[in-house]
Amino acid sequence: MVSLANQQELNSALEKFNASENGHWVLLTYKTPTQVQYKASGNGLQSLGAALQDNEVAYYKIRLEYNSNDAGFKDGVIGNKANIKDIFVNWTGPSVGIIEKGKKKSHVGDAKAFFQPFHSELTQTSKDPKGNFTETILKDRSGPLSGSHIID
Secondary structure (H helix, E strand, C coil), X not given: XXXXXXXXXXXXXXXXXXXXXXXXXXXXXXXXXXXXXXXXXXXXXXXXXXXXXXXXXXXXXXXEECXXXXXXCCCCCHHHHHHEEEEEEEEECCCCCHHHHHHHHCCHHHHHXXXXXXXXXXXXXXXXXXXXXXXXXXXXXXXXXXXXXXXX
């Protein structure tokens, strides 16, 4: 079981997140081996990629707005609310050791509970903006009919 070090800061960040627009994110990282903490929030994949470390496991929630070109777009929705989706992502950096990955895998359920509610969940192992770490790929992989829910 994993605990949260700074609940008030996370609550404040999530309040801002809930009132936010497309691309806003909230990030949790490990303070100790069994305790996560709210680390940062921001807007856009570039700033998120800079906040994710290659040698750590982290969790984040990102808000994306779907447009008419995206799979999963719902036409005729008043106020476009159905086209705004919150996505939970489990980040595992490429430099994280196999033993550490195994230990942290059991914490994903607790991390998801801190970010409820969200529409879908993904696993991410790469933050290369020239690869699969793009808004289009995030939207595609978060769809229920996507063949893969992994960003690598």
